[in-house]
Structures are given as C-alpha cells and as structure tokens.
Amino acid sequence: MKKFFYQNCLLLVATVLLFGSCQKEFSSGLENPGETPVELNSKVRSNISGFVTDENDLPVLNAAVKVGMQTISTDRFGYFEAANVEVPKNAAVVTASKPGYFPGIRTYIATANKAAFVRIKLLPKANAGTISAANGGTASLPNGLQINLPANAVVNAANGSAYSGTIHVAAHWINPTAADLDRIMPGDLRAIDENNTMKLLITYGMAAVELSDGAGNKLQVAPGKKAKLSLPLPASLTGTAPASIPLWYFDETIGLWKQEGVAQKTANGYEGEVSHFSFWNCDLPIQYVQLNLTVKNSAGIPVRYANVRVTNTANNSWSTGITDSAGYVQGAVPANSQLLVEVFYNGCGTALHSQSVNVGTSNVSLGNITIANSVNMASVYGTVTNCSNAPINARVLVQIGTTYYSYLAHNGNYSLGVSLCNVPSLNISVLAEDLSVGQQSSVQQFSIVPGTNNLANIQACGVTTSQFVNLSVNGTPYSFTAPGDSLAYFNNNQSSVSIRAFRSTGTGSTNSAHLLFSNSGLAVGSSQAFIEFTTNYITEPVTYSPGGAVTITEYGAVGEFVSGTFTRTATGLAAPNTIYNITGSFRIRRFN
Template identity: 30%
Template sequence: MKSTKIFSLFLLILCLGFTSCKKDDSISDGNQQILIPDSFSEYFGNEISRDFLGTVIDKNNLPIEGVTITIGNETALTDGNGVFIIRDADVNQRFGYVKAEKAGYIHGSRSIVPSEGTNKVNIMLLEANVIATINSGNSETISLTNGSSVSFDGNFIKEDGSAYSGSVDVIMHHLDPADDNMTQQMPGMLYAQNTDGAERMLQTLGMLAVELRGNSGEELNLAEGSTSEIRMPVDASLMSIAPATIPLWYFDEVNGYWKEEGQATLQGNMYVGTVSHFSFWNCDIPAEAISLCITVIDEEGNELSDMNVKITSATFGTTNGNTNEKGEVCGYVPSNESLSVNIYLNNNCNNTSLYTENIGPFSTDSNITIVIPNNSEIIQETVIGTFNTCDGDPVSDGYVKLAYSGKNNIGYVTDGEFEVNLIRCADNTTFSIKGIDYNNLQFSPEINYTFTSPITNIGVISACNSIEEFIQFTINGSDDYIAIDDILCVFYINWDGRHTLYIRDNETNGNACIEITVTLDQDSYLGTYNYGNINNPGFIPLGECIGSNGDSSNSPMTLNLTSFGEVGEYIDINFSGSLIRIESDGDGSIEDSIVGVAHVLRDE
C-alpha cells in the first residue's frame, strides 16, 4: 500500500529555540489577530553555529561523490561514500539551509531546524535528464508519461536578464507525495511564507521541478511577461482531500523556503495553474502549526534512540521521524488537531507498530513523553570506539560508517572518539564498521564485528588506507598496540581432528606482537567463542611487547569470528576480556582489560 506524504518533513531536533521579534503587521484569523514580522527571516531566531554531517545519494540509493555542499559561507565536497562534514556553519536557531549541487543533477537542498551536536542530513539528487529540446520563438508543450506537462511561449532569458535565442533543453521531474522517496528528493522542507508574510507548514499534493538550459549549458528562465501553464496529476489516494482550487508555491533557491504565488484549479485528476518563472512548483494546503517534541522511553525510564515515530492527522496525513540519542524527535504538527502516534523499530526487522496512542489537540508548542511497554524486539545497541590517524593521533574530523541489516548508520568522530546508537534485530548480531579520516582523506578497512550487548567497544581503528591487514588491540583502554606487517594466518586440522586457526604477528613493529589460537566449531566456523585456557582457544601476548613472560593460560576472553575467507581472503576477529599475565620478574600476576581486532589475509 502506498503511504501518503504530508505536511512537513519531521525534523530531528533537540529543541525549537525561538526568539520573539517585533511584529508590526497582522492578519485576522477568525477572532484572533496573528502578528507577522516585518521580515520573514525574523521567524528564524538568532544566528548560531552548528556542525553538519550528511549523505548525498541518487535515486538508486548509491552515494554521489563530488557534490558541492553549501551552508551559509561554508562549503565542502562529498567523498566516495557521498558523505560531507561541515563544522561551525552559521545558521539560525529555527532555520538552516543546506544546498547540494553537481553537474548532471538538478539543484538539491534540505532545510532543517538545527539541533545541538551534529545535524544529520540526507539528500537524494535527481538526474538532470533532458526530456525534450525546444527552440526559442516557438510555442510548445512538453509532457511526462504520467500526464504532467509544461507549456512554453518561446521567450526565454539568461540569468543576467538578457534575451536568449537558440535551443532550450527542458529538464523536468514530477514528485508524487505517495512516493516514499519524495521527502529526500524535494528541496528545503515543507515550510513556507504565504502572501501575507506569515509562516506556514504545507501539505503537498504534488510538485513539479523544471530547469531550462541553453545550448552552452547556461541556466535559462521565462522572459519577463511570459507565462507557462503547468499540469500536475493528483495521486488517487489524495483525491478525497484535493480542493477545487489550491495555492501554488515556488521554492526560493536563494533563501531555502517556499513562497506562495498564484493558484491551481482541479480539472479531473490534474491541477492546472499558470506560472511566470521556474524552479520547483508545489500544490499545497497551508496550515498553522505548533512544534511538538516527543521523548520515547521504556518502562525503566531508559531513553530509546533510533525509534521511528509516525504522527497522523485525519486532515493533513502522516509524517515521521527517528528519535535521537536522547530518545527525542521534534517537528511541526497542525495546531488544534487530534493526532495518532505509532512507534516502530527503525530497522529491517519488523514493520509492525509496537505502540499506538492518541494525542492532542495542541494549541501551543508542547513536549510529551511516551512510555513503550517492554518488548523483546527492542534491542538497543551502542557502539563506541577510538578512531586514529595512521600516525596514531586522534582523528579530528571524520566519521564512521556502521553497516547493519542493509542500513548505513553514520557516526561523527570528535577528538578521535565515536558513538553510534541503533536498534538491532534479535537474530542478527553482526555488523561492520569503516572509518573515514575526512581531513587526511584516508580510511580504515571495513571490519566485521559482533555486538556485545548493550555496549560494544570495538577499541581502536586506524585510517591507513594503504595497509592490507593488521592486528590491533588496546590494554586498559589507553595503551594501543598495532601490528601491520608480515602477519601469519593459517588454518589446519590437528592430529586429533581439531580445526584450528592460528594467527601471529611475526614482526613486532616496535611494540606490538600477539598470537591467537582458535579451536573452531566444525559445524560453523563463524560465531562466538568463550574460553579460560590456552587450548580453547588462546591468546599469548609476547613478553617483549607488554612485559609478559607469555603465560596467559587463565585469561577469560571472548572471541567473535565474523568472517572466514578462503586462502587469500580476509579473516575478521574481534576480541575482549581480561588478560592475566605474570609480571616480568616472575613475582605475582597482573590482570588487565584487553579489546582488539584482527583483519588479516589467510595464508593457508
């Protein structure tokens, strides 16, 4: 069943800070006078600085590299994963505008209410495919297969206002509210300025994007005094709420919000209107709104992150957002409307609602808490670790990409430390992580791990993209050791039938050396192994590395074998536990914590 997209991008924010401004004008809403500011930007609040981490993808959900991202006066390019980082960008308390541009795609953007910490943004760019080429001086109508169309009278201008003569490439996309990808494809957010200058939230019934290019690739528009008729189909699921006339809104690409201009009439299942210029055009029902913040917790009061919260209005449809690390999601909802809220797992495990409640109506900005009954399907995971450069220094500007159950979770790195929160499935306990050093353009290998619920400390990963294999471990959370050259990794069957994996760092590389011996389950090599003696399996930190004489036979360890390749392919292991070792002088023992990972090529 198609889902109906709605009145607003549900914004993931920690608060909606708003500083009141002097308002001289007003409009009447029944018996209530609504004050509006002299300038629309007064709605946005004070200027602040915020950090942004985002992903730009295409319609096939593939990352796009080399996209120019602009936030205020700051710019960045997306990397090979389609990811960008901009720190300390100048935005406003209630409004931030992110622009995304690359040759071959139409202009993309996202507008948000900035939150504390890192603001995560996802943008899906649409290809600038030319659907028709027309000529100046000729009247023509261009149509899409779904019936969307645009008429032209043949008069065009360049960006500087001068007349254009020649061929014109027409690029056009219709965005359907019944398409789940629409909220990523549309520009800005469904936030607008009406003809009175007041802010509104919008319920879209369809959008049409039109870009015109000259024969040298220059951007064109309609000449002054020229108009075009646009036609947009209304999805069958929305026909019951489609009014006979509806306001038209265009997207202001300079300022990042929609502006009301003209109206369209419903002819059959088509909205038909007249416009005098092009960007995105939008058929929307406007509404007054309040901000609503919802905090989701369990019965013990634990904040539940990565939960998908859907809010439905009988009048304005459904919108959704995901809770942040504080269990909170905020956004705009219609005022004085009864609402229903449904909460889902934000993963691929289960798409049925875990909880339903009726809330509202709300006449003012509100905050509520929803308690979810304990449920075995809600398995919260927190993955933490340290991300260093190849020289061993903390990465100052980077991110980690945690891949789990077909979904990528991006975690920002601050001073070398990272934390990723997610909900996992009961029957899937493995994930992979890749770290990207954004400043030095280096990355770590993608390594497989097993969750150690509820917190998984993966230790230290390093951005050394030239390194093919390594063993890395941390003692007591501070002393780091890494072996990167000449690592032996062999698999063999003992005389007594035991299947054994043996890994050893043959070169100490200054301060790191370790041996790993694993007796494997013959039915399934992958899995978790717990042990307390050297034979099932064993780790032997060598004496010259950390002051041990080699005896660690009583060390309780947990080892997770997450990837077992053929000869020439990778074997991935992560391990943790207590390292009990005899002091170098042979007098007494020392118990240390150890966390490590091995990403090695199998030799035999």
C-alpha cells in the first residue's frame, strides 16, 4: 500500500475496524505551510523524546541523537529526551546516529508548549559490493536495489579530489509497504518541489546509499557525472505506479525531501539518474494541511503512545502518528479529502475510536477525543519511593509485550491510560529508576483490568544501574562503562549469548570487545562454554586454547542485569607466538 505520512513523530500500523462516534467540530486556526514558499527560519522551543532500536527491534545504547544544537545519547533502553530545544517551527529535525547504520531521521512540525515523541529504527549498512572507480560497474542487493557507476565518476566527499581505487557500496532498500515504514524512513514525507513549495509525498519506494573507500572515508559522485539508481517495486503497487515519477533526495540538514530528476518505470521497478548519493525516493506530490488532536481516557488521563491512523478514503493511502505525554499528536494530511481518523493502542487490531473528517484547504484541530471504558480502557495509578521510602521524581519504564514505554513520576505519583484490546486482563512489567542516585527497583509484575487500577508502591532501590565490561590482556587493564561507552547484550533464546562493548576514540578509530559464550541453563553460578573473544587490544590473529569458561554471577529478569566473569588463553599465530592471558568481568542490562 502506498503511504503518505502523518508527520508528528510517533507512528505504528494497525488494522481498521470502525467504532461508532459522533464527529467532533474542528477548527482551522493553525498556520498552514502547505502550497506556500518554504519558510524554515521561524523558531520555537520544543521538547522531544523517543526510543531508538536496531534492525532486530532491540534498544540501541549510546546512539548520538541531535536535535537543534543539542546532542544527547540514548540510554540502555534506547530512550532519549531533550527539553526546551530551539528548532525550526515548520521542520524540526531529530537525527540518531550509530556506527554501522544509516542515520535515522525524523522531522516534525514543532508547536510551542507541546512535546513530540518518535520511535526510530536504524537501518544497517548492507554491503552491496565493490566497484572499480577507474572502470565503473554495478553493485546490488538481493532485493533488486542496484547502483551503477560510470568510469572515473567518483571523488573524495571531503575535499573533492578524484578517486581511482575500490569503491565500497553500502545500501538499504526501504519497502514502501513495510509495516514499520514510519520508523525506518527519513523525515515525514514532506518535501520541497521544484517550485519551492511544500508538498506531501506518496511513496513508491526509497533507498539509502553510501560510497566509501577501504578506510571508511566517504566518497561521492563527481560534479557533472550521473549514476544510475534502480529501485524494486512491490507487486502490490505495480498496478497504480505511474510510468514516470519524480525523484526526490533527502536533505538531512533541513529534514525535508527535495525534487531532483525523474525515474522511469521498468519491468521490475523504477530507474533514474542521480547526481549524488544519500536517501532517494520515488514519489507523487500532493497538497497537504495540518491536523491535530488529543487522546484521553474517560478518567481524563492523557493516553500516551496511542497510534492515530488517518486514511484517505478515496484511495486508501494512510498515515500514522503517536501521541505524546499529553495525548497530543499533529501532522500533515492530504488536503481536499475525506479522511477516516482511528485511534489504536498497543497493537490492538480493533480501533478504540473512529470518525470521519472532511478536509479542505485549511488546517484541522479535532480537539479532545475521549476513549470510553467500554473499549477495555484501564486507568493505571502508581507511586514510587526511594531507599528512604520518600516520594521521588522517577522514571517509570512499562513493558507491554516486547515494547517499552517511558513515563515520569512527579513527587512519587504516576498515571497512564492503557488499552487491554479484547482481553479481560493484561500483564505488564514495571520498573522504576531513581536517576539521581543510580538505583532502580526490581522488575514488578502486575495484572491490570478495565477501569481503575491502583498499583502497589515501587521502591526504586536495591539494584544499582551500573553497567560495564572490564578486561585484562596480559595484565594490562581495559574498561568500558555505560553510558559513556556502548554496551549491548543479545540472547533472544539462541544457543549463544553475545556481549559487545564499543567506544569511539574521536579520531575515526574505535576500541571494542566482543564476548560470545554458550546459552546452556543460564543462571547464577552456572558455567558457560567460552566460544569466542575478539578485541582490537589484540592486534594479530590468534588461536584459543581448549577450555576457558564464563561464570554467571547475576542473572535478573528481562530489564534487570546479567553479570559474570571470564578467563581464556590465546596464542598468536605468527612468531614469536605470543601467549595472551585474558580475564574479564561484565554487567549489562538484559533486554531479552
């Protein structure tokens, strides 16, 4: 299905089922930037928060997130928050960066005194192959994405000097029918056309491409040269895909797509010439207006993380947005259209609310939308105290299924609205953190039901939040510590457990360590087989001596911590066959 995108940050895909309601009156007092010369100079102060995950939907620790002039890092849950940041009103940009991934970028229309929220899923830089710069050639991915470079058409991106060596091509095709398109695509599908007016795009597919040399230095298409880019087209879109379609590249500085060139339809997709590489998009432009609304439950509690889906009934193209801590969401929708607005929560297949809205050329504000208790809504209230049993300001992490949600307790009190979908009760996991002293609670399990739920007090105490990987190689110590360094734990019920530590030196190089051990009855006191250990602190190929073990000293529930120690001996393959005695310890939060 082709998609336009409801611009404000938080998005999810759900199925459609009507829930009867009276249509609310709507106002149009907002400034409309659509179909006007682009204005990006006006600034407002904005609050923004969100979660960053990898391609496996696991939290990304220590991703660099840039908003305006402020850069923050994600924590062990992949969560970030920036307050009172000055951003362009009509196109505020959030960029998440992590080595090995294309940047994850979201754009939103910022409103004074309104917070925004995003979920960003990073795309790994898949190896599409290598091309001789002198001879030119083609690199491709199995899904049909293809990059063709002519001979002598590449320069060093930093200084513009000609490059004649081997070109390494990293790429990723973004499927326009993907259920997680809202998380993986850059921007919000707003664009600047060739007449310098703002448009909303209907996408038929995107691609991310990066060229580099063997040392990782970025390359770019030389001035005056063109490369050929071929994008696959999903079978479900071939019937409506036009014979030719405008091409757009993503301007990462302003967070908007820009029109440049045309792609022609082929037997398998679209093909066009491009003058540089970044993100490219095959799209049809349409006029848009802004729409906003606020979702609350019958108790008046804002429903945060509600998924608002807006469908253009004329062609079934759709967009989604996720409500912020005030239950508010806003974004771009097609002008001159009849829309179906639906509210979903927690992946429920049934809409909690739906209404029809006729949109002209003015912006639309639907005001408050109230979700009735008759659709299995729960009002959840709880308290948090510290080690002295005093009420505190704390962060409360709620896990429903495999998804994390972040709330704040003010003076010890927090509340949230939750939909139970069509089940009589729902199990949730709750963890509270006292960020001021680095203490947290254990993970608490609760069963909630429709109506009012008063949860037992949670004491954010007893579990330190420290995380580290410490190792020694022939007596020389090395240490990685969160949040300054990136630490990652991966299990997912596989036969082995992976622990990674990573640190950028700031000079283009990195320090790292990777420990792989067996997953055989993981528990405190268990001894796991040592499978592999690699680190840049050992610079030559080695073989490992038989034996070696990883001893588990702490093994909490998901959301808590796993700790252990390890020992191993390795021998260098080349003379003088250096012996490496390796010992270490680790403590990392579990996410699976």
